[in-house]
Amino acid sequence: MTTPRSVALERLAYTLAAPVLAVAPNLYPDHPVNQVVQLAGAAGIGGIVLAAKSDTHGAGRKILRWAPLVLAAAVDVAAKNTTGFGPYGLDGLLAAGWAAAGFLVLPFSRHARRSHHRPALAAPLPAVAPQPAPPAVEPPVVQADDGADLLTRRARTLWEQAGMPARTHIVKATRHPGQRHDMTILLRASETGRPISGLTEASVAAPFGVHSSDVVLAEVAIQPGRQGGPGWMEARITPDANARRRTKPTAQERWTDRVGGSKGGAPGSELVHKTRDDERGVTFYRAKMADSTETPRVDLAKVCRGLGLPEDDSCVFVLIDGAEFLISAFDSPPLSAVFPATRELLTPDAKGMYVCGFTITGQPVKTMVYQHDKNAPAHGLTLGVSRSGKTQFFAIHMAAQSLDSQVVWLSTVRKDEKTTVLGRYIDRQGSNALWMARSLRAANALCEIRAEMPWPHDGQPHDYKPGDARCPYRQLNVYGDEFMTAAQDGDFGEFIQKDGEALTVTGLKYGIGFNPAGQSPFAHNGFSTEMKDNLRQNSRPVIFNMGSPGATRKAAEGTMENAYDVPTIPARYSRSEGSAIERAMRGEADPENGVSTGGVAVIVLDNGRAVLMRSLYADFDTDLARLFPDEVNRLTDHEISELDKRGLWFDWNEPVRPGEFWPEPDEDDEGEGRSRRRGGGGGEGKASGKRGARRSEPQVTSPRQALEAIKRLTDA
Numbered sequence: 001m002t003t004p005r006s007v008a009l010e011r012l013a014y015t016l017a018a019p020v021l022a023v024a025p026n027l028y029p030d031h032p033v034n035q036v037v038q039l040a041g042a043a044g045i046g047g048i049v050l051a052a053k054s055d056t057h058g059a060g061r062k063i064l065r066w067a068p069l070v071l072a073a074a075v076d077v078a079a080k081n082t083t084g085f086g087p088y089g090l091d092g093l094l095a096a097g098w099a100a101a102g103f104l105v106l107p108f109s110r111h112a113r114r115s116h117h118r119p120a121l122a123a124p125l126p127a128v129a130p131q132p133a134p135p136a137v138e139p140p141v142v143q144a145d146d147g148a149d150l151l152t153r154r155a156r157t158l159w160e161q162a163g164m165p166a167r168t169h170i171v172k173a174t175r176h177p178g179q180r181h182d183m184t185i186l187l188r189a190s191e192t193g194r195p196i197s198g199l200t201e202a203s204v205a206a207p208f209g210v211h212s213s214d215v216v217l218a219e220v221a222i223q224p225g226r227q228g229g230p231g232w233m234e235a236r237i238t239p240d241a242n243a244r245r246r247t248k249p250t251a252q253e254r255w256t257d258r259v260g261g262s263k264g265g266a267p268g269s270e271l272v273h274k275t276r277d278d279e280r281g282v283t284f285y286r287a288k289m290a291d292s293t294e295t296p297r298v299d300l301a302k303v304c305r306g307l308g309l310p311e312d313d314s315c316v317f318v319l320i321d322g323a324e325f326l327i328s329a330f331d332s333p334p335l336s337a338v339f340p341a342t343r344e345l346l347t348p349d350a351k352g353m354y355v356c357g358f359t360i361t362g363q364p365v366k367t368m369v370y371q372h373d374k375n376a377p378a379h380g381l382t383l384g385v386s387r388s389g390k391t392q393f394f395a396i397h398m399a400a401q402s403l404d405s406q407v408v409w410l411s412t413v414r415k416d417e418k419t420t421v422l423g424r425y426i427d428r429q430g431s432n433a434l435w436m437a438r439s440l441r442a443a444n445a446l447c448e449i450r451a452e453m454p455w456p457h458d459g460q461p462h463d464y465k466p467g468d469a470r471c472p473y474r475q476l477n478v479y480g481d482e483f484m485t486a487a488q489d490g491d492f493g494e495f496i497q498k499d500g501e502a503l504t505v506t507g508l509k510y511g512i513g514f515n516p517a518g519q520s521p522f523a524h525n526g527f528s529t530e531m532k533d534n535l536r537q538n539s540r541p542v543i544f545n546m547g548s549p550g551a552t553r554k555a556a557e558g559t560m561e562n563a564y565d566v567p568t569i570p571a572r573y574s575r576s577e578g579s580a581i582e583r584a585m586r587g588e589a590d591p592e593n594g595v596s597t598g599g600v601a602v603i604v605l606d607n608g609r610a611v612l613m614r615s616l617y618a619d620f621d622t623d624l625a626r627l628f629p630d631e632v633n634r635l636t637d638h639e640i641s642e643l644d645k646r647g648l649w650f651d652w653n654e655p656v657r658p659g660e661f662w663p664e665p666d667e668d669d670e671g672e673g674r675s676r677r678r679g680g681g682g683g684e685g686k687a688s689g690k691r692g693a694r695r696s697e698p699q700v701t702s703p704r705q706a707l708e709a710i711k712r713l714t715d716a
Contacts, residue, residue, distance in 0.1 A: 010102070011102070014068070014098070014099045014102035015099055017072070017099070018095040018096055018098060018099035019095065020033065021037070021072060021075045021076055021079065021094075021095040021098065022075075022079060022085070022092045022094070022095035022096075024076070024079075025076050025077075025079035026079060026085060034076055037072055037073055037076045038073050038076060038077065040069045040072065040073060041069050041070050041072060041073020041074065041076075042073070043066075043069065044066040044067070044068075044069030044070035044073070045066075045070055047062065047065075047066040048062075048063050048066045048067070048070065051063050051066070064105075068098075068102050071098050071101070072098060075094045075095055075098050078090075078094055079094070079095070148172070149173075151173045151174075151175055151183065152170065152172050152173045154173075155170050155173040155183075155185055155208075156169075156170045158207040158208060159207055161207065162203075162206060162207040164190060165199060165203040165204065165206075165207070166196055166197065166198045166199035166203065167189060167190045167191065167194075168187045168188065168189055168190060168196055168199060168233070169187065169188055169189075169190050170185050170186070170187060171186040171187065171188055172185070172186045173185045173186075174186075176238070176241070179238075179240045179241065180240060181210075181237075181239050181240050182236075182237060182238040182239065182240045182241050183237055184234060184235065184236045184237070185204075185234070185235050185237065186220065186232070186234055187199070187232065187233045187234070187235060188227075188231055188232050188233075189231045189232075192231075193231065194231060195229075195230035195231055196230065196231060196232070196233050199217065199233060200212075200217075201213075201215040201216070201217060202215075204217070204235045204237065205237070208237055210237060210239045211239070213242065214237060214238055214239040214242045215235060215236070215237055216235070216236045216238070217233060217234070217235055218233070218234045218235075218236065219232075219233065219234070220232040220233060220234050245257075251271060251274040251285075252271050254306070254307065254308075255269075255270070255271035255285070255287070255306075255307075256270075256271070258306035258307070259271075259287075259302075259303055259306040259307065260287075260290075264302065264303075264306055265298060265299040265300070265301070265302030265303030265304075265305070265306050266287060266296060266297065266298045266299070266303055266325070267297065268289055268290055268291060268294055269287045269288065269289055269290065269296060269325075270287060270288055270289075270290050271285060271286075271287050272286040272287055272288055272324075273286055274286075280330075280334075280362065281330060281331035281332060282328055282329065282330045282331070282334070282361075283328075283329045284326060284327070284328055284329075285307070285326070285327040285329070286324070286325075286326050286327075287324070287325055287326075287327070288323055288324045288325075289323040289324075291323075292323045293323070294323065295323070296320055296323065296324075296325045298318050298320065298325060298327075300316060300318050300327075303318075303327060304316055304329075307327075307329075309329050314333040314335070314336070314570065315329065315330045315331070315332065315333055315334075316328070316329050316330070317330075317360050317567065317612065318565075319361075320565055328360060328361060330360070334360045334361075334362075335360060335597070335600050335612070335614045337614070338617050339357065339358050339614060339615075339616050339617060340616065340617055340619070341395075341396050341399070341616035341617060341618045341627055342627075343399075343403065343626060343627055345364075345616060346396055346399050346400045346403060346616070346627060347400070347403050348368075348369050348400055348403065348404045350372075350467075351368075351372040352368045352369045352370040352371070352372050352378070352404070352466060352467075353366040353367070353368050353372075354366060354367070354368075354369065354400045355616070356393070356396060356397070356400075356542075356603075356613075356615055356616060357601070357603070357613040357614050357615040357616055358613060358614055359611055359612060359613050360612060365603055365611060365613045367397075367540045367542070367603065368539075368540065369397075369400050369401045369404050369406065369475075370404075370466035370467075370475060370513075371466075371538060372466065372467075374538070375465055375466065376464070376466070376508040376509075376538070377464065377466065377475050377477075377507070377508050377511055377512065377513040378513050378538060378539055379504060379507075379508075379513050379514050379515065379534065379535045379538045379539040380397065380477075380479075380513065380514075380515035380516075380535075380539050380542075381515075381516065381517075381535045381536070381539050381541040381542070381559060382394070382515065382516075382517040382541075382542045382543075382544075383517065383518060383519060383541070383542070383543045383544065383546065383555050383559075384517075384519065384543065384544025384545055384546060384601070385519055385544070385545060385546055385547045387598060388544035388545040388546075388597075388598055388601075389544045389545075389598045389599040389600070389601065389615060390481070390517050390544060391416075391418045391419065391422075391481070392418075392598075392599060392615060392617065392618055393542060393544075393601070393615050394410070394422065394479060394481070394515075394517070395418070395422060395618040395620070395624065395627070396615065396616050396618050396627070397515070398410070398422060398425070398426055398477070398479075398628075399425075399618070399624075399627040399628050401475075401477050402425065402426065402628050402629050402632075402633060403628070403629055404475075405474055405629075405633055406474055406475040406476070406477055406633060407426075407427045407474050407475065407476045407477065407633045407634060407635060408426035408427055408476075408477050408479065408633070409426070409427060409428045409429070409439050409443070409476070409477070409478045409479065410422060410423065410426055410428070410429045410430075410479040410481070411429070411430050411431070411435050411436035411439050411478075411479065411480055411481065411486075412430075412431045412436075412481040412482060413431070413432065413433060413436075413481070413482040413485050413486050413489075414431060414432070414482075415431035415432075416431075417620070418620050419431060419481065421620050421624065422624075424624075425624060425625070425628040425632060426632065427632060427633065427634050427635070428652070430652050430653060432653075433486045433489040433491065433492045433493070433496065434491075434492055434652070434656065435652045435653060436480055436483075436486050436492070436496055437486075437492040437495045437496050437499070437661070438648070438652040439478060439652065440478065440480070440495070440496060440499035440500055440503060441495065441499055441648060442643055442648045442649065443476065443478045443499075443503055443507065443512055443514075444499050444502055444503055444506075444507075445642075445643060445646055445648050446476065446510065446512060446635075446639060446643070447503075447506050447507060447509070447510045447512065449638075449639055449642040449643070450464070450473055450510040450511065450639070451509075451510060453472050453473060453638065453639075454472070455470055455471065455472055456470060456472060457470045463509050463510070464508075464509065464510055464511030466511075471511070472636065472638075473511060473635070473636055473639060474511070474633055474635070474636075475511045475512070475513065476511060476512045476513070476635070477512075477513045477515055478503065478507075478512065478513070478514050478515065479515045479516075479517070480496075480500065480514070480515070480516045480517065481517045481518075482517065482518055482519075483496070483500065483516035483517060483518045484518035484519060485518065487500070492661070495661060497528075500514060500516065500531065501528050501530060501531040504530075504531050504534040504535055505530065505531075505534055508538060513538075514535070516535070519546065532558075532559075535559075536559050536560075536604075540603055540604060540605060540606070541556075541559035541603070541604045542601050542602070542603050542604075542615075543555050543556045543559065543601055543602045543603075543604075544569075544598075544599075544600070544601045545569045545571070545597055545598075545600065545601075546569075548571075549568040549569065549570065552566070552568070552569050552602065553566040553568070556602050556604065556610050559604055560604050560608050560610065565610070566602060566610045567602055567610060567611070567612035569597055569600055569601075569602065569612070570597060571597065572596060572597060578591075599614055599615050599617060600612070600613070600614050600615075601613060601614075601615055
């Protein structure tokens with residue numbers, strides 16, 4: 001073995017210094033050499049104290065390095081305080097022992113424990129036979145054998161060559177089933193009780209030669225027989241799985257990477273399962289929020305791009321239910337289908353419910369002809385622009401009410417073909433604002449009449465009870481199409497709005513439901529807040545296309561107690577064909593393949609949730625008799641007689657009768673038409689007047705008319 005030069009020099013220094021330590025204190029007690037030795041010993045004591053208090057590794061080596069100075073000072077003090085060279089030459093023996101200890105122990109402890117200070121010749125090298133090793137021969141194991149498998153040992157070798165990143169040690173490496181390179185390594189801090197810090201994906205990926213995106217760090221849970229916590233960490237290295245995930249991802253992986261991420265269309269969500277219904281041509285993606293307390297925030301267009309679906313609002317729909325939601329992707333627009341109305345679907349059940357349409361998923365949607373749970377009739381609210389499907393819905397709703405033996409009145413602002421056809425199957429129908437005002441006035445009068453009608457079983461009047469065979473009258477349903485337009489009529493709008501509001505408030509007690517329809521549910525267009533609240537609470541509002549998705553959403557939210565997500569109804573359903581960019585570059589026109597959304601509506605259910613449906617289709621070009629009962633339901637003779645006594649039962653298409661809505665002019669007004677208007681609703685026809693005298697003041701539109709008005713005011 002070759003002795004390092006530093007060790008040889010240190011041993012020579014010990015040998016030469018030993019005689020000085022023995023002789024100097026005895027011959028020259030006050031010599032500076034003794035002071036230097038003692039100061040060096042004091043410094044050695046300080047170094048030993050600091051090394052002993054330090055928590056770092058190598059404290060023992062530091063103590064041994066300072067020991068020669070401390071022992072030299074001890075020998076010097078002992079030699080100085082003894083008489084002569086001491087008994088039996090003690091001073092010389094102590095100095096010789098100090099030199100021997102330094103010669104044998106201290107150089108070895110100082111140099112041989114640090115491998116990077118050891119020369120190459122200091123370590124014996126085993127002779128390697130010059131014969132080729134087969135591929136299966138394992139490399140020599142550097143670490144102590146702890147029973148680790150081959151994969152763990154190889155991983156440890158790579159880890160040590162990388163310098164033990166973040167001062168960690170590989171406890172175990174586990175190969176993923178069916179993978180060649182994917183594995184999970186379990187790491188712990190090299191020093192017990194120290195947390196792992198500074199470990200990154202890049203520092204794990206570098207030793208194994210993979211990309212940092214192929215490494216995922218995770219905490220280690222505490223398990224029986226194994227520690228956990230901050231001092232442990234798990235690293236999953238998956239280059240093979242990630243390569244497949246980027247090229248052929250599963251549905252779960254695609255959702256996690258492109259939809260459920262922080263920048264996806266439904267952040268924080270997880271895919272529950274993906275199912276396909278070939279018969280109906282639809283794919284369902286059922287998902288839920290990872291945190292059940294969060295509400296889904298779904299950007300449908302972004303979800304479509306993430307899943308590789310066409311961004312088509314006619315084929316892709318979302319249904320939200322609490323923390324879960326359902327994405328339905330159809331091959332063709334599901335609401336473009338036609339669902340013919342039949343008497344079986346329109347016949348109400350024991351609770352007054354019948355099928356009025358079907359949703360995008362093929363589920364039947366029901367609405368009510370009376371409120372079984374409230375033991376009262378039902379109002380109705382139908383909204384939509386022209387040609388959106390309101391009259392079609394009127395037809396099926398009236399048919400269901402007629403099949404339940406109820407009476408129906410229908411009034412519209414203007415005459416049209418469909419309302420005229422419906423008039424054949426219901427009790428009464430008219431087409432102007434005057435007719436609507438008269439029907440509402442008669443309905444309000446019926447409330448007074450029915451409040452006094454005795455029931456046959458006890459001879460006492462009672463409130464209306466749907467389905468009670470003892471009730472002496474039938475439920476009456478008053479329809480007002482284009483109610484907002486009629487409520488703004490210059491002649492009869494005041495009476496229509498006032499009587500309509502009164503009917504929504506008091507009509508339910510007496511078996512009368514009001515069904516207005518129009519293009520706005522807001523107060524400035526004829527609906528008072530009280531009227532809208534009563535309609536909303538006692539019906540299932542139906543909103544057809546309002547002209548734009550924003551207007552439809554606003555109208556639906558105006559009828560909902562709590563504004564849930566409202567589905568979108570586009571102007572037309574059109575499939576996206578090809579690339580719009582390529583058509584623009586070629587100068588081609590966009591394909592005209594739109595399908596009308598007439599009959600598609602949003603119905604607000606009892607829990608406030610808005611559902612998209614397609615209402616049943618009643619063909620007015622064929623005979624509607626198959627939907628309505630054979631006989632038209634009418635009022636009772638007693639009700640007609642009482643209305644006739646009040647002057648309210650006649651042909652409501654007649655011109656305005658004298659004094660029907662306004663009082664006759666006073667005799668002292670010389671017949672100039674200065675009459676006082678009064679509200680409708682009572683009107684027993686006792687006063688007689690001219691229709692031309694219905695306004696309190698003539699309108700002035702020119703200077704000549706203004707001059708004539710001044711002359712009349714001054715009797716000039």
